[in-house]
Amino acid sequence: MSRAAVVLKLSLRNLFRNRRHSLYALATITIASMGLLIFMGFNRGTMDEYRENTIRARWGHGQLYMRGYREKAHERPWENWIESPQETIEKLRALPGVRELFPRVTIPAMIAAGGKAVAGQGEGIDGAAEARFFTRMNYVEGGDLNDRPFAIVLGIGLAQGLGVHVNDEVELVARAGNTALHSAKLTVSGIFQTGVQDFDSHAFRIPLKLAQQLLETERVETISVALSGVRAWPEFAGAANTLLPDLEAVPFDELDKVYYRHAVDWLDAQFAFIEDIVLLMVFFGIFNAISMTVMERTAEIGTLRAHGDSRMEIALGQVIEAAGLALLGGSLGILGGWLLSIGPLSHGIQMPPAPGLTRGLRITIELARDEALRVLGLAVVTSAAGSVLPVWRAMHIPIVEALRHV
């Protein structure tokens, strides 16, 4: 049996020696690990909910523009739009990860109904195709455009401003180029509430062909991309840039910096802060437990040193004890977190609207294996750190002083 094995055996037995102290330390680590894991799961669920909302309500996984188009304002923007969109879409369809492609144009317009007129920022879209992918529009009345040629869907703020409901008629007036004004009478087929107040107050969507007619163009401003998943973006973007160098592929989180990127950064920062507090609790829990252990076993440490144990062997024993507690507590915490996620928290947590949103989200606790391992790692590292000072003390107690200790 190696020396390390002997030290390990003694340390593990010591774990259960003073059960009250060990239980206290174990409970601290277990609860902290469980809390951390659940919070990580909640955070992941929140991020995923935000991400899905962003992707499936507005942007897709990303969009393609003519290179340089987004960097500056254009007097005649449509002159910088994508020519021959169908040909471009056919080429893009062969790229890795592509599920669907959605050509779009932006159309600023005045919308009038019942004597009221409101300025809106709309999009011309392929209603039937987009209905299959953009499933997070959250229609509070009616539904998607689908293939109706003279329909319009409105953000809830815009609809409220106009005082219209589903099946009401509105008149849309848009300027083509710098000259002609064109108008169309449209029937409201749906009213959506994505939750992003700014978007819902101005946004509308009409069929792509109608928008192109009103703008007198055959081009499209952008091609929105639906991929097999978020992770497919880098490969797709690289391939798209190689295949069509005139186009620029922009991911959804760059398109939606204000709503998504900032929210994610804010949540990440908040999470890091809470994580630090939890780890500090673990640190002091372990510090306290190991300090008590060293104090209680001072005479024993003296005996071991008298019989020839080196300072490092004494330190190793204490560190193994702390690590053992951390592994056990961390594992129990992970088990507890998992049980909570499949039990009481399996339906998620209904959250009120976050800052900048007008509707709440139901957040599911999404546990991930790498995060469970991270929790375990953090528990061990924090516990080891918490044991440093008491262990240092144990190493440096003079032997004769330790032997006198009662």
Add this chain to the structure above:
Amino acid sequence: MALYEARGLSYRYRLNGHHVDALRGVDLEIKNGEFVAIAGPSGSGKTTLLNLIGLLDLPSGGSIHFEGKDVLNLAERERSLLRRERIGFIFQTFNLIPVLSACENVEYFLLKRKIRRAEARRRALEALDKVGIASQADQRPSDMSGGQRQRVAIARALVREPAVVLADEPTAALDQTTGLAVVNVMKHLNRERGITFIFSSHDPKILTAADRVIQLVDGRILQ
């Protein structure tokens, strides 16, 4: 060659702002195989002397040679190694490890010397048998009497086959009958194995068992 040769040993420490001289120029020579008692009243320096020759502490002055080696010039790690290999200890309060059984307490330090498990167990049981306590090998210290615990401590000290066993008041926590029995076990092992024993006591009955008694008073050896 003497097992121990100490010259001019002194030990001074501070207590409540005053210097206290626990030992004042002690000269000592102990030969291999001796059964020596250090006697003296409380505060005479018995424990301090045992601590110094046990390499548990460093003197304020003087020299100690153990098996011909100047041990005060050794590094901390070398002194630890020397204690592990050559010196056994028996303490007044037994100082057994409570989470280990009697047998495990004895074999613990053998396993740390990388002795194979089966061999360590055999030697531990043999040592327990020598002190008459083999039948309680699997009991934990909390389930044993004071005399039994001290016998385990003796077995622990002996099992590594040290050159010397230092016992600081080994009978102080025991009643006189048990104390005498423990000292007799030590003497038997001294006679049988030739291991040097140096123990301290202030009990005259216990001291009669010793071959030689070194009398300490106020940190000095009475000639």
